[in-house]
Amino acid sequence: MTSITKPRVVHPGLAKNELGLTTRSYEGAMSTLCAGCGHDSVTAALVEALWSLSIEPHRVGKMSGIGCSSKTPGYFLEQSHGFNSVHGRMPAVATGANAANRELTYIGVSGDGDSLSIGLGQMCHAIRRNLNLLYLIENNGVYGLTKGQFSASADIGTKSKRGVPNLQAPIDPVHLGLSIGATFVARGFSGDKTQLVPILTAGIRHKGLALVDIISPCVTFNDHQGSTKSYQHTRDHFRPATEAALLDPPDMVEEMATINVGPIPPGQFRDVSLHDGSVVRFRAMHEEYDPTDRGTAAALVRRLQDRGEIPTGLLFVDPDAGDHHDVMNTVEEPLWSLPFEDLCPGSEVLSDMMARFR
């Protein structure tokens, strides 16, 4: 990558983006979640990410399942269509919507119950199809909306509010995503917007499914001592493996990346181009890292987790994989908008065809 001018400076607040819009145009209705809920911070990060990308608000489809997390599409992008569907089934609804209209930017918001229990199958299949979707799991280790039961992401030994330990092994969406072929895998923390916003922007730009697991504490049911999904525990064990930034447009790159292929030595960086030409700049944090190598990513995540740390950052990206439409070989135009004349073969074709059935 060539080097050039200064990277974009994001001024939250009343700064205007390329469309002349402030972040206000990306906000939604007042949240009805508990004060301090991690999910509200994710919403705020999303607002910032969408604003910084200057995406036309009404060109976004907000998809969700059911849960406190799945309510959040109401709290951002008031000018976007959204579909708050049924529990665990956001991926299917998003798949259908995306099939009908591939031009919209799809953001799927889900919870750990929504995605790792009832909707585990659908999540895996959306990954398998590489649906062009930013897939957020607002992960709090519990079912918030049904009042705090352990979810499938609860760690062994983590304690419920009443002190009861969880005895079952968790399903880790990052490991799962890496092992079944997700083309973009990241983990963030609702309490660290600086890290989260660039992950979200890169995820939106990624062609395919961008799986982002976000530790998003539930202040009401899972933020106590003994919980491994509390703010405190997450802050204490949070360990960025990479730092990623979306350079967009790429000519804003300040200096040449030191590494072009292969592992990045600690402290150095490497640029990876996405399909639309924008660039994700990775910086390896503490140890050597190759964000385009699935095996390395999985091994590092495992190693850090075994040490009791919570590896975070944009962990893996495969920018070249085809998405669901590539597999289906569908036309460029949104299917819903095709003129009827292009869809209906007409009466002559039908009467000719009848010969085949005589």
Place this chain on the structure above:
Amino acid sequence: MIREAPARVSGGGTGAGRRGKADGRSATGVRSGRGVNDFALKIATVNGTGSASANGLIMKSIFRMGAPVSGKNVFPSNIQGLPTWYEIRINAQGHVARTPGFDVLVAMNGETYERDIAEVAEGGWLLYDSSWPLARELRREDVNHIGVPLAEMCVKRFEGSRIRILMKNIAYAGALAALLDIDLDVIRGLLEETFGARKRHLLEANNTAIDLGHNYVTERYDCPLPIRVARPAGDELSWEGRILMDGNTAAALGCIYAGATVASWYPITPSTSLVDAFGKFAGSMRKDPDSGRMRAAIIQAEDELAAAGMTVGAGWAGARAFTATSGPGISLMSEFVGLAYYAEVPSVFFDIQRVGPSTGMPTRTQQCDLLLCAYASHGDTRHICLYPGDPAECFDFAVRAFDVADRFQTPVFVVSDLDVGMNDWAVPPLQWDPAYGPDRGKIKSAEELDRMDRFFRYLDVDGDGIAWRTIPGEHPLGAHLTRGSGHTKYGTYTEDAEGYTEVVDRISEKIESSAPVLPEPVMESVPGAEMALVTVGGCEGAVREAMDRLGNSGLHFNYMRVRGFPFAESVREFLAEQKRVFVVEQNRDGQLRSLLTTETGVAGASLEPVLYYGGLPMSAVHVVDGVLARLGAGPAGSPAPARTGAVA
């Protein structure tokens, strides 16, 4: 035209040349007669041996000769090795509903010899493979035996085990052609069309096999038999000009013609062939000529939950989207059906019914999801259903389903079944009105939204119970959050009684208001008749034949076949006018009867169930026996048994 040509018997049989009645049935019983263009044929084979092409060849040849004919495939839930049957009925009056009891039986499956042979009507003919002797205890004195050494001939004539097995089937087709007087030129023409120049060797083999069978029986038996096929002449009923098509193929074509662009599905018999056909048609009719890319997305989902979710998602995003499944799939889809109902998302669901409950008998037919579809999902729901009775209606109703779904912004079920969906029916050619344009219902375009200053998704601005919708991505003013949770007419979340009730009441009115635009019931009033037969779907043939027979005994009935739900007012009126109504359907619990009772307010006691649910297509005998049993048992309302589930 009738040539008297009693068969010489290969041995044992004493029924040679017996014609006419004499099958032991009452005047209103199984068959009206036996003769030229009036008989039933059954072929018993083993699944996976390639008999389907031989059976199709016979069926299509008879069809091409213009004789009214039907073919029913009775197949197992198995890929190879289990018994399978193909039944062909020819009837000069056009009564081609399935009939139990057969005049000719081709016994190619040793394992089912005994039960197959038992099904031959007295005086009928049994064609068997005489490469091996037929066990003495299997011989029936009252049946004519026609032994043809099919295996032996094919082993001698062909090389390779696969081709020998395949050609053995074609050889019995040749034998049948001689016995039943099926035009050899028609058969050869069909083979030429199938194999053409590309598969010359197969064409040759097939023609040789036809000759083997044909020559063998011509040399040894008086051919043709008194029961045989003839081209209808003079004012005889001819089905020339019709097409032979199954309902799933027709429905798939309907989806193509209606402009459906998203299909999501999960494989399940008997619906799979619908999506397969859609894919095949799309491959040629939906390929962008310039880019070679598809103007349709066909998604094999991970399960029916997902298939339904994709359909609803695509409908929400503005596409005409559908899924096809069978009962088990509808069970899984129900949560999404409720969402689509309450959030008012157009979506089309094909239910090709099969025998339930649970996995039931997956390759047998029933009409057992009538209630399930009408009220699918939890909460107060009620869904528009269309009930096609044959493949021509499958085509028409598929198109109408999309129009109705768009117009009323709701899920619409096309409730078909295995018999209608998978069997070939001879129907008039499908036609397309060039003036047709899709009714996309009330959608505010970007231009219209540009001129508005407020938009509310669920506001009944026109007073017709249907609110305007918008397509995602088109205009910021049209944006709203679609949800399955409580919402007001403004689209906002609510847990408030009034705001909630207002919306669900409007939806209820909206669904009710669809009744007059759904396919109207087929009705027939017979002068002087005070009783009626009421049915649904593919039972029409059996019921009409039963009406003819009952009429011969002086019992006259009015007739109605419902084709849409919610029921039109004319359905209620029709029922109310009758002294007694017999509701004929294929399920154990009288689901159509329940639906009619609940929905029309006509007293349940005046609607009497006549049921067959054994898994094969309904026969006239089921109707006749059921009605006679009820009439014999006394006045309407008496608890006479009218279930004929035990009859084959």
